Amino acid sequence: MQAVVWGPRLANLSSCSWRKAFHLRAFSSSTSSDYSNQSRGGLPRFYSHVLPPSKGGVVRVEGDEFWHMTRVLRLSTNDRVELFNGKGSLIEGCIQRVDHAGLDFVALEDPKLVSPQTVQWHVFAAFGGRADWLVEKCTELGASSVTPLLTERSVTISENRMDRLQRVILAATKQCQRLHEMTLHPPMKIAGLFPIVLQSKFSFVAAAEAIPVISALNSSRKESSGLVIIGPEGDFTEKEMNMMVEAGAIAVGLGPHRLRVETATMALMATLMLWSDSQEQSTS
Template sequence: MQTLLPRPRFPNFLITSCRKVSVFYASYKPDYSNQSRGVLPRFYSDTLPPSKGEVVRVMGDEFHHMTKVLRLSVHDRVELFNGRGGLVQGCIDKIDRTGLDFMALEEPNIVPPKSTNWHVFSAFGTLKGGRADWLVEKCTELGASSVTPLLTERSPAISGNRVDRLQRVIFAAAKQCQRLHEMTLNPPTKISSLLPAISQSKLSFLAVAEATPLISTLSFKRNEASGLIIIGPEGDFSDKEVKMMTEAGATTVGLGPHRLRVETATMAILATLMLWSDSHESMAVGEP
């Protein structure tokens, strides 16, 4: 004989809370101008519809991701972005074997890039076990404008196949973090080729062991929204390399008492500078 269990009774306060949450979601209208708060699946397309009601074709990996991985179908709403600030909301209009047609349901938006532009030069060419992938992925998420593999005496090369892989990592990270302006992956460069950029930049921070802490250095610096971040390989820069860059205008900075991995040092200095720039930018906006 089957025993019927009594129907659970929830406290009144829990029922009231659930109702409030339901009302909130029913009335919530997301701000699509904020690229970090998109609620629709977002996909890349080099070409966007020029206006509302126009259609573009989506094929290749993005088509596969939309239909095979997420199993989206006709009339499902999605967003397309082009990696250059363009964003448009629309729906899947048609699906066939080779691709799908995306129809814009609104006029395309062009979101200008942020004024914060930090360019990372990091000697990660010899990193193994996915550590270079992690470094590039996190630089994308934190908002670096570009990343350049830096070739040094102790990190002299990076394979072409790895560069191709890193470009795919950047693309995937940009989609995941809702970034509308894709981060640039520059070709590997030698320190000698970096020196002119250091000379022309208002701020160039060179991570060196036992240098003045970065926070202490920033307290004496006029805020800038752009600059260069330079991190050496495991084993650090040679004395000759440090001398070349400091003579070109780079400021040496320390990142604490411990020896950091290349990817850890890169994240520490990039995150600090992004927060530093953003805090000053927010204060400037709030000034009368």
């Protein structure tokens, strides 16, 4: 979507009508009440990499977001909506004018800036054939970033596929009402992961026959950020696993069954997010 900022100008702000609230079906809890309150907004929300700088400012909305607003949701002049930029900024306004190529959004307030959640889990996964599903669910579960991991037994990721995954992340960000877009990093060879593990306070790597993840969490220091590492379908080689453990990663098991890459990622991410949330609640 393209957006162009215009300077503030007078608008008949009072003419904007309230629409029936669009409610979330599900969302993950937040450790910050401010973040949680802002991410539960009742108005339809759309992405724009540029927002009006202040109340009365206008931006042009075109492309996919314009199509979604006018063709899918049938929004029109004077309807109220929200725009966010994926960096924590959110602004409420209304549709001022619609033409065949786009619409003008006028801000009804100054932008709000919401700080990121304190929980910061970074996923490194050797993607399989369901990468779209993996990054979509990582977005919904609150992962801060996802990095495709290139191991001895994994496949490479094409540039076209990375572009598609970025679009999947944006769609999931809007659907789950995140204000901070999850970062998709370029593919990384596993050799580049070892120094990151060494510097991280908390790193979990999924491994068959390792101690259960709940047992590892119960015996670990209280941390709400770290790395989540998932190997390819054929698992890590013995050398790769040993180097990660030597760097400080904790090998954890995810139950008695062999899981696909995306299933293992979701199981570990969901467990860590719920655990992190319970830690925050117990200390608040």
